[in-house]
Amino acid sequence: MEKPTVIGYIMDQPRALKQAYADRQVFIRPFIELFRRYPIKKIYFLGSGTSYHASVIGSYYMKHLLHIDAEAHYPTIFANYERVDPHYDKTEVLFLGISQTGTSISTIQVMQKAKQEGYLTAVLCEDLNSEITHHVDEVIHLRCGKELTPPETRGFTVTVLTLYLWTLELGLAQQKMTNEIYEKYQEELRHLLEELPAVFDDCIKWYQENKNDFLESERLHVLGYGVDSGSALEAALKIGEMFRKPTISYDIEEYAHGPNMALKPDQAIFMIGADEVEWERLLQFRDVFKKYTERIYVITTKHLKDATKRDMIFPLTVNKYLAVILHAIPFQLVAAMGARDSGIDTAVNPFEEPLSHLPDKAS
Ligand SMILES: O=P(O)(O)OC[C@H]1O[C@](O)(CO)[C@@H](O)[C@@H]1O
Numbered sequence: 001m002e003k004p005t006v007i008g009y010i011m012d013q014p015r016a017l018k019q020a021y022a023d024r025q026v027f028i029r030p031f032i033e034l035f036r037r038y039p040i041k042k043i044y045f046l047g048s049g050t051s052y053h054a055s056v057i058g059s060y061y062m063k064h065l066l067h068i069d070a071e072a073h074y075p076t077i078f079a080n081y082e083r084v085d086p087h088y089d090k091t092e093v094l095f096l097g098i099s100q101t102g103t104s105i106s107t108i109q110v111m112q113k114a115k116q117e118g119y120l121t122a123v124l125c126e127d128l129n130s131e132i133t134h135h136v137d138e139v140i141h142l143r144c145g146k147e148l149t150p151p152e153t154r155g156f157t158v159t160v161l162t163l164y165l166w167t168l169e170l171g172l173a174q175q176k177m178t179n180e181i182y183e184k185y186q187e188e189l190r191h192l193l194e195e196l197p198a199v200f201d202d203c204i205k206w207y208q209e210n211k212n213d214f215l216e217s218e219r220l221h222v223l224g225y226g227v228d229s230g231s232a233l234e235a236a237l238k239i240g241e242m243f244r245k246p247t248i249s250y251d252i253e254e255y256a257h258g259p260n261m262a263l264k265p266d267q268a269i270f271m272i273g274a275d276e277v278e279w280e281r282l283l284q285f286r287d288v289f290k291k292y293t294e295r296i297y298v299i300t301t302k303h304l305k306d307a308t309k310r311d312m313i314f315p316l317t318v319n320k321y322l323a324v325i326l327h328a329i330p331f332q333l334v335a336a337m338g339a340r341d342s343g344i345d346t347a348v349n350p351f352e353e354p355l356s357h358l359p360d361k362a363s
Pocket residue numbers: 048049050051098099100101102103104107150151152356357363
């Protein structure tokens with residue numbers, strides 16, 4: 001990439017994800033080793049922004065695929081208002097920070113506090129020389145490469161890939177996942193990595209066909225559920241950071257409890273169609289929402305019988321845990337291309353005061 005741009009990082013993901021997969025032992029080995037050395041039964045995932053959203057997804061993987069007790073928290077809220085589950089012995093708890101830059105102030109502080117209190121701490125971080133690495137027991141490399149523009153995009157999908165692979169390997173190591181499932185999920189991942197360039201082509205075409213709607217929309221909503229609760233949060237953050245339109249994410253059922261009353265024809269609703277029990281509910285809501293705005297977009301790998309050009313139906317089927325990586329792409333494009341097409345320079349952070357990061361990545 002000659003001049004780093006967000007669109008450049010987004011388009012680089014097929015290469016970056018393949019590379020991270022090829023290098024996977026770098027981050028798998030130390031993670032599995034932690035579980036071999038310590039009797040970990042509870043994981044607290046901690047991170048801000050994109051790293052929090054990946055944490056929500058990681059805790060879902062651990063709970064639903066491995067039955068390991070896991071929670072994701074915003075660092076400040078955890079530090080100030082939560083307490084460690086007293087049912088666990090100190091040795092059974094892992095504080096797992098995620099910070100791409102390693103400079104998020106609140107994540108550094110919560111990890112530092114946990115370590116001082118004698119808990120086992122680890123961080124998944126791209127910058128191995130960053131501040132956070134001095135405040136944890138174990139540093140695990142996030143193989144996404146540095147992103148020199150403010151929004152994290154490549155970092156998100158590489159983090160999700162890391163969490164997915166950690167879960168599969170731990171499942172095998174602790175015999176919580178059969179060889180058959182392990183192989184199936186690995187094969188689906190390899191297939192996805194091969195198909196990603198074609199997926200990007202489809203997503204760009206979908207953006208082009210719908211871009212006028214996006215540009216003209218006064219407000220955007222992203223509805224998700226299940227494993228894609230984290231995807232919905234991430235989608236809203238990306239659009240807010242780049243396209244800078246009012247964008248709110250909701251759990252799909254909760255959206256129908258009042259926020260829907262503000263729905264108007266110049267608003268858009270993206271519905272992430274995960275393969276979970278709420279799928280039928282999504283179809284029901286979609287029919288109703290269409291009476292209030294035509295701008296309804298289903299983003300899914302599932303079959304949608306009356307799909308229109310507004311819906312982004314991925315041309316491949318993968319398990320719901322992995323579909324999270326696919327679901328991120330259309331939103332990254334709406335955010336970055338929507339910004340470009342409305343004259344916003346995403347390389348410039350309009351907010352000059354460093355509040356959330358230590359100075360080398362001030363925001
Ligand atoms: O993963 P990190 O480096 O801790 O950053 C967390 C969040 O902070 C930001 O850089 C903005 O403060 C977001 O882009 C990012 O999601």
